[in-house]
Amino acid sequence: MRLIFITLLALLVASVVGLGATWMTTTRGTDLGTLTIGSWTARPRTGTSDVDPYARATITRNGELPVGTGDGVAFTATTDDRRKPLDGRCDVVVSGVTPAARFWTLTLYDRKGHLVANTLQRYGFTSQEIVRGADGSFEIRIASRSRAGNWLPTGGIERYALMLRLYDTPVGVATRTQRDAPMPAIATAGCP
């Protein structure tokens, strides 16, 4: 009787620990092979054959198609530079320059990867449609109400993620620091 109880307890602990750890790592992601610059994070290896098992599990579980390395690289940000989560009710300013790339796109998603509905039908910017300063730098204002210049509407959702994709770029597995890849700064300008 006691042996059965102990075996059941051990198996219960095993399944809770094992499946719980799997769930945690596939929903939150791991730090394996990540490239972090400022608040931007990329996983250049997900676009190659030597993708790590955790990233593979995450990709198949979520039904994503990762950007291939010969195509480009995708950077994600869920917080601003002060580690404050991106809030759709606040004004967030993305400013600066991007690494060398033929094209880039900046897209706003909810935390599950869906586009956010808005009346303008604007879900992001491409490098060609952005209004730039005289020195080539740009400033994108992400807010729920309309703003002058490059306005990206949030639809007022609470939490969102930004994705900056660089296409045809030297940034990849060999990139390490901000000097190789100058990423734009993200700052929360004010909350109502």
Added chain:
Amino acid sequence: MIRLLFTIVAGVLLGLVVHLVSVLALPRIASQDAYSRLTPTTQLNAVTMLPAADPGYTLMPFMDPAFAVAVCRYDLSAGPIKLTVPVSQAYTSVSFYTRNEVAYYAINDRSAGKKVIELNLMTEAQHDELPEDENITAADRLIIDSPTATGLIVMKALAPEPGLMAQAQATLAASSCKVQVDQPAKQAEAPQPGSAPFRPSRR
């Protein structure tokens, strides 16, 4: 008490094994991966345009709304596949995924260097069967080995401004992806391994 502690430690150790096995098995057992999501709406060995990105309808998460996307779901068991994708004005890329969404190869219009991206996709076994013919190994023919017999080819054309989306979609609609029909004939020309002249081994 010690026995209870031992049970919990054993459970945690066993849990680690469960965790590793489940992470490694997840790509095989996932039923909502991109390939499965695309299966109902795409044809096998043919190009299918995907609908434009829309907040109300998300086929796959984190897709770039600035791109027109077309998919060719392939099965190489009937023979190698020939893929031709015309290059759009801004940026065009072709990415190859295995059945379990490993991005094993990607190419863009500049690295292809031509107005049309032309590729031959085959399994490694089919590649080995190719006759060592000069016009086949010529540099203008790009051969890609697929690690799995089935998988996805994703063709993307950038619309730098929303108004150019129709143009990008039209470019991709002109692409083709089909099983090569002339392949068996070439295979028959290849010398049979059994007819090779007998060579006595000498030391």
